[in-house]
Amino acid sequence: MRRLALHRRGGGQAGYSLVELLAVTVVLMVMASAVLPLTRVTIQRTREAELRRSLREMRTAIDRFKDAADLQQIAAQDLKAGAEGYPESLDVLVEGVRADRGGELLG
Numbered sequence: 435m436r437r438l439a440l441h442r443r444g445g446g447q448a449g450y451s452l453v454e455l456l457a458v459t460v461v462l463m464v465m466a467s468a469v470l471p472l473t474r475v476t477i478q479r480t481r482e483a484e485l486r487r488s489l490r491e492m493r494t495a496i497d498r499f500k501d502a503a504d505l506q507q508i509a510a511q512d513l514k515a516g517a518e519g520y521p522e523s524l525d526v527l528v529e530g531v532r533a534d535r536g537g538e539l540l541g
Contacts, residue, residue, distance in 0.1 A: 495527045496520065509534050 502508050503519030512531035514522045521527050 492524070492527075499527060499531075507534055508532070 499508070499521045500519045503513055509532040512526070513519065
């Protein structure tokens with residue numbers, strides 16, 4: 435019976451040849467280059483979704499301000515003439531306004 439040789443033919447040493455290592459390296463580089471654009475797209479989509487949520491939140495705040503102004507729930511001194519009931523700036527939404535009745539702070 436023959437024993438299976440554990441050594442490679444050339445030189446009698448076990449291990450990988452340079453060609454095998456280069457082939458594996460090339461395959462890994464090709465796979466990594468395919469994953470990188472996908473990662474970038476995923477990050478971009480995540481940022482866009484966060485931006486849409488923030489814009490929806492701002493739009494909701496502006497709509498609530500307009501509704502409160504139309505229902506005369508906001509003190510007249512906090513409403514700018516000619517603004518048609520919309521806030522003068524986003525800072526107004528952040529700081530809040532006085533309620534028309536009782537002087538309590540809305541927002």
